[in-house]
Amino acid sequence: MNDNLKILILEDNQYDADLIQRELKKSGFRFTSEIVQTRESYESALDSFKPDIILSDYSLPSFDGVAAFRIKQKISPDIPFIIVSGTIGEENVVELLKQGATDYVFKDLGRLALAIRRALEEVAQQRERKRAEEALQNSREDIYRLLNSIAEGAYGMDTNGNCTFVNRAFLEILGYQNEHEVLGKHTHDLIQHSYYDGSPYPASECRMYRAYQDKQLINVSDEVFWRKDGVAIPVEYRSHPIVKDGAVIGSIATFIDITERKLAEQELIRSKEKAEESDRLKSAFLANMSHEIRTPMNGILGFANLLKEPNLTGKQQQQYIKIIEKSGVRMLNIINNIVDISKIEAGLTEVNLKESNINEQIEYIYTFFKPEVEQKGMQLFFKKSLASKEAVIKTDREKLYAILTNLVKNAIKYTNEGSIEFGYHLKADSKPAELAFFVKDTGIGIPKDRQQAIFDRFIQADISDKMAYQGAGLGLSITKAYVEMLGGKIWVESEKENLPANRQVKAGGATFYFTIPYNIESEEKIVVENVFSVDEAENHVNSESSGLKVLIAEDDMPSEMLITIMLKMFTKEVLKVVNGVEAVEACRNNPDINLILMDIQMPEMNGYEATRQIRQFNKDVVIIAQTAFALEGDKEKAIEAGCNDYISKPILKDGLLALIQKYFNKEIIN
Template sequence: MEESKSKKRIDEIIDVIMKVAAGDYTAQVKITQEFDYMDALGIGINMMVDDIRTSFNMKLENERISLLNEQLQIAKAKAEESDRLKSAFLANMSHEIRTPMNGIMGFAELLKDPFLTGEQQHEYIKIIEKSGVRMLNIINDIIDISKIEAGLMNVTLTTICINEQMEYIFAFFKPEVDVKGLHLSFKNPLPTSKSMIITDQEKFYAILINLVKNAIKYTESGSIEFGYTVNQPNYPTELIFYVTDTGIGIQSDRQAVIFERFIQADVENKRAIQGAGLGLAITKAYVEMLGGKIWLESDPDSHREGKGSTFYFTLPYNVETPPVKGEREIMSKSKDKAEKKKSLKVLIVEDDETSEILMTLMIRNFSREVLTAKTGAEAVEKCKQNPDIDLILMDIRLPVMDGYEATRLIRQFNEKVVIIAQTAYGLVGDKELSIAAGCNAHLSKPIDKEELDQVIQHYFKD
C-alpha cells in the first residue's frame, strides 16, 4: 500500500516536470504535509519552477521592453524625419508663397508708372495674374492634402468620356510644350463609344494634369506622351493610364518615397525647381480613392539623357452604373451663351474693401444698381429697406453677424431674392451649410468670374 502511494506521488512529480518542460510554469507538486522525503522533493521542485517562472517572466519583460525601445526608436526616427521634412516644407512654402507675392507686389508697384506703354501694362498684368494663379495652386494643394489626411475628401461619380478628357488635356498643354520646344502626343486605343467610365471627373482630370505638368516641368528636350491601354482586351476590367517623358529621370533612392507627403520639400533636392511637394501625394491619394493604384518606372542614372520617367496608374473599367450628373455639368447647360446684360439690383455683403470693389466690377454687366453692407446685421436692414433687391452676394465670415445667420433672417421675410454665398474657407461641408441656411448657390474664393457669370445667368434667365 505504501509502495503504491509512493509510486502515485512519483508519477505526480514526473507529470509536473513534464508540464514545466512543455512550458507550463504554473504547474506545482502537491505537498501532503507529511514532511517526508517526497514532500521535500516536491517543495524543491516547486521552488525550482518558481525560479524558472520568475526568470521566464523577466525574460518576457526584457523582450517586451526591448521591443518597445525598438518601436520607440523607429517612432522617434520617423518623427524626426517628419519634423525635418515639415521644416523643409515650411521653408520651401515660405519661398513658394513669397516668390509669386513678390511678383504681384512688385509689378503692381510698377503699374503705377504713368509713362508705361499699353503693351508694358498688358505684360505686367499677365505676370501678376500668373503669379496669383501659382500662389492659389499652392494654397489649393495644402487644402486638398488637409482634407485627405482628415478623411474629408469626397468622391462624386459621374460618367465621363476618357477620349474627350485626353483631347482636352492635349489642347490645354500644347501651347506650353510648343514654347518649350517639346513634342507632345497622346493615344486613345478605344473608340469614343467605348471610352466611357464611371469615375470622379474632377479627380481624374487632376491626376492627369498633375502628371503631365510634372513631365513638362522636368523635361528640357525631347517628347512627352500620355494615354491608356486596356489590361485584357477581350474582357477588360481595368484601364492602365501612363505619362512618359524623356526628362531628367528619378534616382532610385527617391523612387520609393516620391509619393510621400512633403518629400518634394527636401530643400537639398537641387532639381526640385518649383512646387510645394504635395502634387504627387495628392495624385496618389486621388488614384486610390478612385479604386486604382499608381507606380513609376525611371532610369536611376539621371546623367543619361533621354531616359526619363513613366508614371502609371489604373482605374476600374466599369460603365454599368447609370451616369450621375454633376453640378458643373448641369450649370454649363444652363449657361446663356449670348451673355445678355441684365438689370439687377444687387447687394454685396463684404467686410473687405478690396473684395467689395472686385465683386462690384465683376457684376457690372448684370447690375443696374449696387448696394453694399459690411456686416450681416447691416445686410438684413438693407434688405428690409430695399425689398426689390434681386441678388445678394453674401460673404460668410462677417463681423457682428455671420453670413449664415444673416441669410436665415432674410429668408424670414424674403423668399424670392437670390443669395449666392461666397467664402474663403473652401472646406468640405461649407456648401451644405450655405444651402441649409437658405443660399441658392455657393462659391469659394477667389471667385472665378466665368463661374460667377454662369451662376447668375442660371438664376436670371430671360
C-alpha cells in the first residue's frame, strides 16, 4: 500500500510542501508527487496526473481547500482528500468532513502518515465493496435474466410468506401487470387462498408452507393458483426452502400452468371410459346378436329340414313355409338395422326432402299394424290434428316412415295388454313451427336411469335383463339419428321406477315424443305413378314379356336358382354366367339378349366393370344391378356404370316383376 503512490500536493508554500514530502519519506512511503498552487494547475493535474491521494492546504491565494475538495468531488470522487493546514478553524474542519473529506492533519505532521494509511485502507475497502456490490448486482441481473427467460413462473417468499421477487412468467401466467402488484404481499393469500371449488384453503394446511418449514423439497400437481381476474388454474409447482446456517430464511417456488395437460388427461379418461363402454356394449351386442341371428336361422334351417319329411300334409307344409318366411323377415330386419346404423356411423346417410302427406303416413301405419296389435288382444288408436291440405309438408318421407314404424313396433313389442296410441299435433307457437309426434303405450315402461341410454347403440331398456326382448338394440339409435337429421329432437317419458334388486317389472307405460320442422314450402308437386298390384304386374309381364331372353350374371348358386325360377314363366331363354368376364362374352355372342340381371360382387370382374364394357358395344340392352350390399349410393354407382336400374337382395318376386314391367310393358317379343 506504501509503494509507488501518486500524491498530489496542493500547497502555495514550497517550504511546507517539502516538509510534507520529507515526512512521507521518513514514514516509509515510496511515491511520486506533484505540487500545484492554482485552480487551473490543480484541475489539470487531476486529469493528467491521476493521483491516488490529495494533500491540500486550506488557505490558498486564489481559492481554498473547500473549493478544491468540491472540484475533486466532481472529477474523481473516490480519491482520498486530506486537509494539511495550521490555519483552518475547527468549524471549517467539521464542514469539510461533513462534505466527505477523508481526514485533516495540522501542520505538525505527526499523524500525517497514519492519516494517509487509514485513508488508503478506507478507499481500498470502498473499492472492494463497490466491486463486490457490482459483482452482486451483475449476478442478480444474470439471475433475473435467467428467471425471466424460462417459461415457468417463479417467485420467492420470506419466512412470513411475503413475496420477495417474481419473474416475468409469473406475471403473465397469473395476469398481473407488474411486480409491484405482488411484491411484499402474502403469496398464499394472493394466489393459493382457496381450493378449486372456491372453499377456503388455510395456509396452515398448505403443503408448500409445511414443506419449507420442514426443510423439504416438494413437487405438487393437484392444486390450483388463482389469477388476478379470479380464475383458478391447475398448476404443477416445486418449492425449494432456502437454508442459511441451518435455519430456513425463505423459499423459492417455480410453477407451470397445466390446464392443457389436465384437459388432455380428462379427455383421455373420457376416451378410455368410452372405449370400455363401447367394448362392453359391443360384447353385449355380439352376445345379443348371436341370439338374434341364431333364433331366426333356427326357424329357417329347422323347418326347411322338416319340409323334407315325406308324410307331411299340405297344411303342415304351408305352416312350415310361413314360419320360414317369418324367420327370414326377422333376419332381414336385423341385417337392415345393422346396415342402417353402419351408414349413419359412416356419414353416408342423406336427407331427401320431398312433399309428404303425414296424414296418409299415419293412416298407412295404422292400417299396417292394426292386425298385429289386435292379434295380441290390444287396441290401436291414431290421432291427426291437421286437415289433409295442411298435412302436406316437405320432409324425408322414408325417414319419417322409419321413425314412426320403429316406435310403433317397439310399443307393440313391449306391450302385452291395454292399448297403443300414436299421432301428432302442430306446435304453432314454436319458432319456427314444428310438428310434435307421439307414440304412447301401456307396456312395461322404462326406468328413469335408462331413459337416455336406450337411444345409444346396442342398448335395450335393460340389455342384460332376463326379460330382454327380441331385437338388436339398434332401432332407437337409428330413430334418434333420423329425427336429428330431419332437424328435430326425441325423448321419452315413463312412470316406471328404477329397477329394484329383485328386478320385478311393473307396467307403467311409456310415451315417446319427437319433433320435426313444419316445413310447408315446396318447389315440386307430388307425382303419383300408375302402380300395378303384384298380381296385375305378374299378369302384365306374363302377357307382354313372355318372349324375353335373359342373362343372369350371378356367382351364388342359390341366388341364381331363385331368379331362374322367378323368370321361368315369362322368358323364352335364360343364359347363366358366374363372373363379369363371362357376362361380357355372353352378351357379345348373343346380341338379342333383352335383359341382364348383373350381380355387382363377382370374381375376376365385378358387375360395374362388366356393365361398362358391355355398354361399349350394346347401348340398348336393359341391365339391372343386383347386390347384397344395399348401401346408400350403390344405386347411383350402378347407374353411373351404365345400369338401367337396381334391386337389392333379398330379391322378392313382386319387386322383380315390377322392375321387368317398368322396362318391357309395351314390348311383345315372339
